[in-house]
Amino acid sequence: MSLNPSYPQAIHPLVERINRAAQRCTSAGGSLRFESDIVRRDLVAAAEQLLMAARSPEENVFAIAQQPAQNAALRCAIALGIADALPADGSPRSVDDIASSTGADRSLLSRILRACASTSLLSEPSELYYAHNAVSRTLLSPANRALLTLMFDYNGRAVVALPEFLQARKWQDPGSYTDCSFMLGCRTHLPMWEYRDRDETCRQVFDLGMQSEIVAALSTGKASGPFPFGEELADNNNYNNNNLQDDDTLTIVDLGGGRGQALQEIREEHPQLSAARFVLMDLGPVIENALAAGLPSWIEPVVGSFFEPLPVRDARVYYLRRCLHNWDDAACRTILRNVAAAMDATRSRLLVTDMVVDDTHAAREMAWEDLNMMTIGGVERTERHWHTLLAESGFRVHRIWRNSATEHATIDARLK
Ligand SMILES: C[S@@+](CC[C@H](N)C(=O)[O-])C[C@H]1O[C@@H](n2cnc3c(N)ncnc32)[C@H](O)[C@@H]1O
Numbered sequence: 001m002s003l004n005p006s007y008p009q010a011i012h013p014l015v016e017r018i019n020r021a022a023q024r025c026t027s028a029g030g031s032l033r034f035e036s037d038i039v040r041r042d043l044v045a046a047a048e049q050l051l052m053a054a055r056s057p058e059e060n061v062f063a064i065a066q067q068p069a070q071n072a073a074l075r076c077a078i079a080l081g082i083a084d085a086l087p088a089d090g091s092p093r094s095v096d097d098i099a100s101s102t103g104a105d106r107s108l109l110s111r112i113l114r115a116c117a118s119t120s121l122l123s124e125p126s127e128l129y130y131a132h133n134a135v136s137r138t139l140l141s142p143a144n145r146a147l148l149t150l151m152f153d154y155n156g157r158a159v160v161a162l163p164e165f166l167q168a169r170k171w172q173d174p175g176s177y178t179d180c181s182f183m184l185g186c187r188t189h190l191p192m193w194e195y196r197d198r199d200e201t202c203r204q205v206f207d208l209g210m211q212s213e214i215v216a217a218l219s220t221g222k223a224s225g226p227f228p229f230g231e232e233l234a235d236n237n238n239y240n241n242n243n244l245q246d247d248d249t250l251t252i253v254d255l256g257g258g259r260g261q262a263l264q265e266i267r268e269e270h271p272q273l274s275a276a277r278f279v280l281m282d283l284g285p286v287i288e289n290a291l292a293a294g295l296p297s298w299i300e301p302v303v304g305s306f307f308e309p310l311p312v313r314d315a316r317v318y319y320l321r322r323c324l325h326n327w328d329d330a331a332c333r334t335i336l337r338n339v340a341a342a343m344d345a346t347r348s349r350l351l352v353t354d355m356v357v358d359d360t361h362a363a364r365e366m367a368w369e370d371l372n373m374m375t376i377g378g379v380e381r382t383e384r385h386w387h388t389l390l391a392e393s394g395f396r397v398h399r400i401w402r403n404s405a406t407e408h409a410t411i412d413a414r415l416k
Contacts, residue, residue, distance in 0.1 A: 010053040017046040038404055068160075073115035075152040080104055080112070082122070083132070083139035092129040138214065147209035154186060154202060158375035161185030176328060177377035185375070192326075192376040197285040207289045210258045210322075216265070225262075225321065225353045226401040227410035230270030233317065250276040251315035255306050255339070256323040257282055259290040260299045262353075267298070274298075279312050306335045310342035318343065321353040325369070326378040329389055336393030340415060349398070349414055355380045356400060356409040366407050386411060 021043035024035040034040040052060055077083070080102045086093055095113060099106040110128060116136075117124040123131040138144050158181050165181035166174070175181060177191050188195050196202045209215070233250055250273065254263050257280045267274060280290065281302045295301060304311045306323075318339050324332050339350055357366055357380050370380040381389065387397055395413040402409045 011050065014046050014050040014053060018043060018050065021046065036404075041406075069115065070119050071152055071156060073112055073119070074121060074148065076112045077116050077121065077136075078139060078145050078148060080109070082113070082116070083136055083145075086122075086130065086132045086136065088132065088137075088140070090123075090132050092123075092125045092131040095128045095130070098130065141213065143208050143212040144214050146205040147212035147214055150202075150205045150209040153205070154182075155372050155375065157185035158182040159185070159371060162371065162375055174374045174379075175377055177331060180377045181375045193283070197283065203285060203289060207259050207286060207293075211261045215322075216261075225408065225410050226403045227351055227353070227412065228270075228401070229266050230272045232412075233276075234270070234272040250317075251279060251312070252276055252317040252319060253279040253281060253302075253310075253312050253315045254319045254321070255281050255310070255335075256320065258286060259293055260295055260301075262319065262321045263299055264296065279315070281306075281310070281312070306338055307331075308338065310338055313342045314344040314348060315342070316347060317349055317351055319351045319353070323354075324352060325354050325373050325380055326376060328377050328379065329392075331377075332389055333393045336390065336395065340394040343415055345415055349412060350395060352386075352411040352413065353408065354411075355407045356386060356402065356411070357382045357407055363407055391416070 021039055024039045025043075026033050034043075055063070082098070082102070085098050085101050095106060095110045098104075098113070099109050102109065104112075113122060113130050114124075116122045117130065120133065120135060122136050123133040125131055139148075161181045161184040165184050169175065180191065182192050182195075183189065186195065190198065196206050233252075252263065252266070252273075254260065257263060260278075260280045263278045263280060267276075267278065277300065278298060279300045279302055280287070280295070281304045282290070283305060284303045287301045287303050291301060302311055306320075310318075320335075320339075324335065327335065336350075342348075343350070355366055355369065357370070359382055362370075366380055373379055383400065386400075390397055390411070390413050394416055396416050398412045398414045400409050400411050
């Protein structure tokens with residue numbers, strides 16, 4: 001086994017960096033508090049680099065390659081309902097007891113639980129006893145379980161098929177919405193959204209999964225993203241090109257808004273906007289699902305496709321969160337031109353919350369998300385790419401609000 005070339009020079013500076021970050025964190029009442037999220041993320045980055053530096057190159061590449069088995073253990077734990085089978089107070093339960101409540105074979109179950117414990121997904125306080133820890137408790141949330149199921153059963157299959165798909169195309173292009181590795185991996189002739197809307201299980205896990213706090217925490221930091229909705233929109237005088245009349249109702253239209261999760265987060269985090277008109281637009285089956293799941297009465301549901309002229313015109317805000325990265329540039333131009341056609345020339349603005357990718361040293365989450373998007377014909381975009389795409393579709397970038405610690409951002413765009 002060869003040694004990592006960065007060893008030992010990298011180790012000591014990384015340990016010092018970790019110590020410095022740890023000093024900027026305090027513990028109170030059993031929880032840790034970091035000076036800022038940037039400090040916390042720097043600690044994570046340094047700890048990961050330390051792990052890489054301390055392992056050999058063979059160990060590092062093997063750690064990447066063995067991830068499918070870890071994913072499988074997690075997916076089995078979800079399917080078996082392990083989170084509900086363990087005592088919520090963190091006390092241990094024996095494999096025998098868990099086997100009798102889940103109906104799984106004891107020896108099979110012990111191998112799955114052992115695999116989960118090996119990645120700290122569960123605690124293993126003593127031989128053949130398992131208990132909840134902070135990670136396994138995330139599986140108590142149905143929305144989190146739905147997201148992880150979506151990532152394994154659909155995105156996972158699509159991404160596993162990606163090398164075969166690209167090789168068949170001689171590595172010349174990433175495919176498109178109607179010809180993509182999602183279709184190869186999920187063995188369907190339907191592209192992503194059509195497949196989801198016809199497959200009840202997929203629709204349920206997708207729509208519920210989009211409400212998961214894992215997505216919110218990882219993607220936008222603050223649930224509603226980095227754009228200060230309250231400050232920017234509650235005060236009419238703060239509006240660029242201000243010519244609002246006193247009786248103007250602030251209308252926010254969330255395009256492709258799923259079950260209205262973004263609107264709910266915005267209203268909760270910015271109570272000064274509670275008198276606004278909140279409109280949720282999505283495809284018919286999604287709106288149906290949102291209503292069945294109990295949409296709050298203050299959200300106005302509208303069935304529509306952003307590939308057609310928009311049914312709500314002249315709204316102050318058209319919001320597209322985590323939608324445009326699903327589509328290639330040609331499709332995005334169609335969507336954006338439909339938004340532009342619905343906008344009032346001076347009073348409307350477009351807000352896009354998505355990744356704005358750094359030109360170098362891309363974060364792992366971004367790289368994962370970009371390949372994930374590639375499987376359905378989408379892409380994560382750099383700042384330059386966003387400027388070009390928006391300009392080609394009739395917009396100018398007014399301001400980019402960045403999340404301080406991730407590559408997620410909200411682009412405030414106006415008509416040219
Ligand atoms: C990745 S999800 C994002 C959901 C939500 N905006 C969020 O941030 O949680 C993309 C959304 O786009 C919707 N969508 C797909 N095609 C659409 C279309 N043609 N018109 C409107 N919405 C569409 C999907 O139904 C889905 O809700």
